[in-house]
Amino acid sequence: MKMKFTHLLAALLLGMASVAQIPTNYYSTATGTGFTLKTQLHRIINTENDGLPVEYFHTDQGYDAMDGFIANYDLDMYYEVNSNTILDPYSENPAGSDPYTFSPVTDECGNYNSEGDCYNKEHVIPQSVFNQATPMRSDAHELLPTDGRVNGFRGSYPFGVVDDSNLINQSGISNPTQNGSKLGANINSGYAAGYSGIVFEPIDEFKGDIARIHFYFATRYQDLVANWGNYAMFNGTSDVVFDETFLNILLEWHQMDPVSQKEIDRNNNIFYHHQSNRNPFIDNPEYVNLIWNSEPDTEAPSTPTNLIASNPTNFTIDLNWTAATDNVGVTFYDIYQDGVNRFTTANTNFTVTGLTPSTTYCFTVVATDAAGNTSGFSNEACETTTNTDAGNNCLTETFQNIPANSGSYDTRTWTGDNGGTWTATDARTDQTISNRAITVRNGSITAPSTSGGIGSFTVTTKRVFGGSPGTFNLKVNNTLVGTIAYGDQDVVQTTTISNINIEGTVSITIDGNTGSNRVAFDDLSYTCYANLSTAELNKLEANVYPNPVKNLLHITLSKPEETQVEIYNVLGKNMLQKTIQATGTINTQSLSSGMYILRITQGNQTISKKLIKH
Template sequence: MKRHLFPFLLVLAFFNAWAQAPATYYNAAAGLTGANLKTALSQIITTGHIPKTYNNLYNGYVSTDSDNFYENDGSVLDIYSENPAGTDPYVYQHTSSSQCGNYSSEGDCYNREHIVPQSLFGSAMPMYSDINFIRPTDGKVNGYRSNFPFGKVGITSYISQNGSKLGTSVSTGYSGTVFEPIDAFKGDVARMIFYFVTRYESQLSGFSSGNMLGNSAYPGLQTWELNQLLAWHLADPVSPMEISRNNASYIYQGNRNPFIDHPEYAAQIWGTPVVDTQAPTAPANLITSNPSSNSISLSWTASTDNIGVTGYDIYKDGTFYVTVTGTTATVSGLNPSTTYNFYVVAKDAAGNASTASNTAPGTTLAGGQPGGSCGTEDFSNIPAASSSYATQTWTSNNITWTATDSRTDQTIVGKAINIRNGNLTSSTISGGVGSLTVTTKIPFSSDTAGNLTLQINGTNAGTIPFSAAATTTTISNINVAGNAVIKIINSETGKRISIDDLSWTCYSVLATGEISKDKPSFSIYPNPVKNNELFVKGENLNRISKAQIYDFSGKLIETIENPFKHSNKIDLKGLVKGNYILKTDAFAAKFIVD
């Protein structure tokens, strides 16, 4: 939106004339550094602090948080909805009718956002009503932010209308869920948190950490959060809006934010953060494998970085597809009998991107071929992110899923469903289930590792382990033909497990039978196979254009073009002992390698 400088200059001049800090305000901090400087500032800003009531914050916001800088219309200046470069998605006035209250979506009402969550200090005074770190923000966005720490988001689970994000952290040193404001207000957030851990340093040992606060006066923050906030403090310098707000807060409750008055104090206390400008090395050895009619698997060698790689962006035919944290992925939603080209780019927490990996082509199978992915569920259609546990229902790929006692605000690779004491159940699917693959993760540090139970049509088919690390598990040889219902059960009371990237292969009687009944003119021998040589007898063998060998989980082992052009023999090239399927464009047959 437009910035109106002339009215702002008048406002700033007005505040500077009668609300600046006294000339001697910071005298006691002169010449100090490190913990001593932090303690001196704590004493300065504690003296003179006159706490007001929590209800009075709304009155205080008229002077501290009115928009005299963008639209210059006196509306509520909300850092979660303000659009510095265009029109705000919605605007609140300083009236009781705009205050929350109940809300169901953005733009319904605004409330009081504790930048340091009140749950960390038990909603105690004077922290509970300290205007220096409590901002008026949209109720819905405030609810999404919840009590998560601030950090840089990689994979998003929610984006507000002004671009503030909730999702998986890519801040170095922390991989949990974080909230990221837009660039224009990152420094504001950092300096409010610096104020909090300085003003209340003597009480930090009694506060909960919330994965952000330290438990001692110095440094007062966890290392990862401190490094991230110092970087934001430098990248987004003090703005005229902050100066005005600091002056108004001083009038309102008698103390100031020293990191707005003296931004240099941050470096003098905590040092200067290392700015990461080095990009990761390019991912190497990208290959495609396990094609189905609608998916292809990718794998590559990990990149290296001076600080650490936080994720990999996968591109399909030059277009961004998804970000993952590991070195494998399955690209789904593809068309049958189609060739795609893939490459991967590595990123670090600072956003530095590597050069692209090698480009790897992959071709999907024709529709109806056995093996590969028969169905997938990536949980992108689950209900909106919510931390409340309830029964969730959604439909994707013509399959309806029901998750009981579940929440929708957690992520692994994109959205994930999190189940506490419930289960995840599909509607009836066709095509059977040969094998099943799923990724699990415990997002909460208070929970411990364990196992989920997989049932197909009510019968136990295997166990799925879960731990604090994202774990992908494949259960093979399920081999249930016809209609099937998939059910994943969490029977470990109280543990909260996230589930993502569920896929399964089809299974049919034809796929494991002998020669198809409608193609009786072909036979294979010997069976079991010995000496790695499989022979085929039948009419017009030389017209068969392709032969493919699958294992019983549906994994494609080998494709042979024009297999009988010169003989009726297939060289199995040392297949290990086991059961396999030979599939051609004329017949399908099971064989055993002895």
């Protein structure tokens, strides 16, 4: 699962990943590769006392205990935040509103006739494979809450890549389902070549989750799995476990959909609140290749091509390029701005933010795979930012990038005109003023922080539907600085709040609507603090040495302010973090040799650098 906002690897430098709560030395005996490593992990996560220095035992809680676990720990806190609904990979729509939702306990099956009737427990490895025996049947790591009808639709079919021209018709359900999961003949080509039978394919957002559940199951039950060779995905062995076609599919899915925060949280909850063992492939995704693809990957990706810089604004430039290729798969791209590695993304497009008006910037891109192999530099692309009201407006927002039109009220997030993330709660996106607008009822609008302070503030409003005139509050850094009035229905009015004059980094919030009126907002802007000096506009710079590093990493900053320093591995796991001022050191002795990403954040500015550990 990657989660919306974009994928975890793209979020790798945006801080989405957090440190899994793994007990100290839990994996200290996992030192091998191949079947040796798999056996070592099996001993760590099984029910037996294997005499390990640190040992927790898988405690089977029984099948019915999963009902309470799901009701408490499988809630959707990742897409529809705080929705108190079940997160179902067979009905979740990561890009927008779900086609239907389930309330914990009250919507548990029960009987069903069609999609959206109820949820039940899906065995990712079907119960028929192990004859409904325990502890497999009640193992929380392989049980997910899913729509009952889609669960029945999937049945006991293996997972694979569906040929869209050979979908299966089944009474009472559409194919693909309402969130895009589908059932049909395996495509029998590419990485899915070698099997043409019927398979079930979840949406891309959850393919890595499914793969890592299979790798857990093959490891946890390696002493039993050789007896279950009647399942198409298994080959009747206790070491490799998987048929070659399905192993290739699972390896590809594991690679394309890295570990998500939801998986990390669920792994912790299973361990600490349910059955006392962990999925090693969520804690340490690199174990997958060490076991099932132990040949080292030394082939570098091809060089990205056709880099184009375009669509400049005062503060942003868009980048697009042609994807690199790799024998295993490209994991992310480093974006160099004027020769300095500043950004990382898993996509082939990116909006560079935090730029200065009337300034020319040049960019190049480098591709990196999961083994740390890097490509050559792409062609250089240069572009000059615009100069519309340069030195006057610190932030402008036309709301053109808000999510797709929707008449329901929900939490909405989007990237603003000047970059950064905007959030509107209890908001809809289908109303207009001059063009698109965000409409808020009992919620709020929060803008990304800017470093130029605030002088005066302007916004246009229009009350839609019924109600009466009223006001919203304008808060700067959580302090009320004025009110934004709106009038009669469909009357457009512009409010300017002058002489706010707050310097430094500011964040604005609009909230406190009176009377539950529905008010559209458009053309928002505010000017910089008038006494802002040139020095305060300087971009964050950092000197990092030595690189490669053996033990102590030294960091010197251009601005002596509180700064967060974080080190991530290439799979997005936060390995180290520290807060420094003008200078600081980080002891990297605990890190294994390899490539990492160093992320330095000061205020609303972030830079990222590649770090090599010897």
